[in-house]
Amino acid sequence: ADVTKAPAARNLTYNEQAQELVIAGEASGGELRYALGKDLNTPPSADKYSTEIPAGTGAGTYYVWYKVFADDTHLDSPEACFAVTIDPGDSSGSPTGHEDGLTYTGEAQELVRPGTVQGGTMLYVLGKDASTPPEDSLFTEEIPKGIDAGDYYVWYRVAGDANHNDVPPACLTAVIKKAPVTPTVSITGWTYGEAANKPGVDAAGNPGNGDVRYEYSTDEGIGYTDQVPAEAGSYYVRVLVAETKNYKEAVSKPLGFAIARASITISADNKSGIYGEGLQALTYTVGGAYVAGDELGVSVASGVKKDSDAGTYPITVSWNENKNYDAQLVDGTYTVRKAALDTASAGNSGKPAARSGLTYNGKNQKLLSAPAKLPDGCAKMQYRMSGAASWSNSILTAVKAGTYTMEYRYVGDKNHKTSAAFRIKASIARAKITITAQLHSHAERRHLHHNRQDHRCRERADKDQPERRPQGMVGRRGADGFLGEGGRRRPLRCPGCLLRKGRSQTGQGGQREKPGSHQDHKAERKENRPYEKYQGQGHRVPEGGRTGHKDGREHHRPCDRGPGQDQRFYECQKCDRPEGQLHAEDRKDRRNQGEDHS
Secondary structure: EEEEEOOOOOOOEOOOHHHOOOOOOOOOOOOEEEEEEOOOOOOOOOOOOOOOOOEEEOEEEEEEEEEEEOOOOOOOOOOOOEEEEEEEEEOOOOOEEOOOOEEEOOEEEEOOOOOOOOOOEEEEEEEEOOOOOOOHHHOOEEEEEEEEEEEEEEEEEEEEEEOOOOOOEEEEEEEOOOOOOOOOOEEOOOOOOOOOOEEEEOOOEEEEEEEEEEEEEEOOOOEEEEOOOOOOOEEEEEEEEOOOOOOOOOEHHHEEEEEEEEEEEEEOOOEEEEEEOOOOOEEEEEOOOOOOOOOOEEEEEEEOOOOOOOOOEEEEEEEEOOOEEEEEEEEEEEEEEOOOOOOOOOHHHHHEEEEEEEEEEEEEEEEOOOOOOOOOOOEEEEEEEEEOOEEEEOEEEEOOEEEEEEEEEEEEEHHHHHOOEEEEEHHHHEOOOOOOOOOHHHHHHHHHHHHHHHHHHHHHHHHOOOHHOOOOOOOOOOOEEEEOOHHHHOOOOOOOOOOOOOOEEEEEOOOHHHHHHHOOOHHHHHOOOOOOOOOOOOOOOOOOOOOOOEEEEEOOEEOOOOOOOEHHHHOOOOOOOOOOOOOOOOOOOOOOOOOOOO
16 A cells, blocks of 8 residues: 555644644555654554544644555555644733822732733733843742832733743833821730830831830820830820831820739738647738739738647738739638647556456456556547447447457547557457266166167167168267267257157057158147157157156156266156156146146
C-alpha cells in the first residue's frame, strides 16, 4: 500500500476551540490512518491509529503520525511523522483609576481598580516615576495600596497564559488627597495598685501615627495636666494630635474613666495550741490587690486564755477603711486541742489487772480488777473483747472456762485525748467434778457378778451376729447404750414409752418384735405386764422381781448393768422417777402426799 498524497500541516492560532491539525492525505491499496505521538522519533502503537484527523485546542506543538493500513492484497506502508504548531493568541487588559479620586482615611487603600483581562493575568508594581518601568520580577498580582496623601505610580502588565502572548508594561498615576480628621481618645479604667492603662487614638483619628499628647483632669472642662492620676476616683482624659502631612492638629472630646478601689481580704490567721501550753501570737494575712506599704490599721483580738478549755475561740479583725480599698474581713479561729493522756502518770496503779483464781461456777464473773487510780486527765476506763467493735464502760464478765483476750483504753476528759487500746488476758479455770461410788449389799454384789458374766456373753454375741444390734446404733455397746461415731453416746430411750431406743418389748408368746421398732406400750403398762429387754443386752427380769404398780406403789426394778458399772434401776413406767431411786415400802409415795400417781 502507498501514500498517494501526504497529509499537510495547517497554520493555526489559538482561538479557544478544537482545530484539525492537518489537511487529510490520500492512499492506495489500503486505508490512511493518523495518530498523535510524543515526539518525531517514537511511533505510536498500531491500536492508536485512527482514520479520524487529529485535532488540538491549546497553543503548542503536536506530532502527527500517519501510515497506510493495507488491505488483503497489499502490505502496510511505513510510518511517517511531521510537527504541527498552534500559535498563542494575544492577551489584553488594563486597570482603571478611581473616578472621584482617593481621599486620605488613615487606612491602606487600593490605588487602582482591576480592569478586564483576557488571555493572561494582570500584574502590578509601584514605580518611582511614570517613565521608568520596574523589572518584570517585581510585578505581582496584588493591587498596590497607599495610606498617606500623595501621588503614586502604578505600573502594570498582562502576563499571557500558555495560549496567549504577554502585554508590555504600562503606567497609571493614582492620587490620594488629604482629608480632615477628628481624633477620638479611648481609655480603659483600672484598679488601684495596677499599672495605669495607656489611652489611645482611633485609627481614623491618627492614621499617620503623628505625635500625640494626653492630658488628665478631675473636671471635664478645665484643669488638664499631663500627670497620670494614681488614687482611686473619677477622672477625664483628652488627646492632642500634632499636625502631619495627612491632617491638621486636633483635640478630642474629653472621655471620663475611673480608678476603682482594690479588693483585698484581711484574714485573721487561724491558730492552734495544746491544752495547758502557752498561747501563740495573733497574726493576720492581707490577700488580694494590696499595695505594699499602704497603711491599713489592722488589729486582731480573741477571747482565748492560757487556761481555756479545749475547743474553738473566734479571732476578730478590724482596719482603718483606707479609701483605696474595699476590704473583706475574715475572722479566724483559735483552736485549743486536747492534750495527750500520760497513761503512765498513775504507775501500775493506773492499770487494770487480770483477776486470779477464777474457776467456773456457772455464773458471770468479772475478768479484771479496775485500776486503783486513773491517770491525770482520764475521765473513765472502757473495755471490750478483742475483735469487738464497740466499747463498754463496765468491766467485762464471762461464764465459761477459758482464756479471754481483752482490750482497754483510757477515755480522756474534755481536755485530753482518749488513749490507744491496750491488751490484757484473763482466764477462768475449769471446775473439778467429784464422783462418789455407791456401796452394795451382799445380795446386790452377787447379782452384779451374775450380770458381769452375762455381759461377756452378750459381747461375743454382738460380734458374731451384728444384725442383732438395734437399728440405727453403730459402734460398741456401752453401759447405757451404743457408742456412735466419734465416741459420743447415743441415748437408747424411746420417747413414746420411755423404753430405751433400739429395744423392743416381748409379748406373751415370747416372740421378740423387730429391733428398732417402737410399739405403744401403754396397754402393757396398764395391765402391769412384766417385760424383758431383747436378747443380747442382758436386761432380764429377776426371778420374783416386781415389775408393775400394785395399789399405786412400785419398786423401780433393778437394771442389770455391765462389768464395772454401778447398780442402776429402770424408771417407773407411771411416775417417771429418775434412775437410781426406789419406791421403798417404808417411803410414803406421792399418792399419800396428795399427788396424782395413777
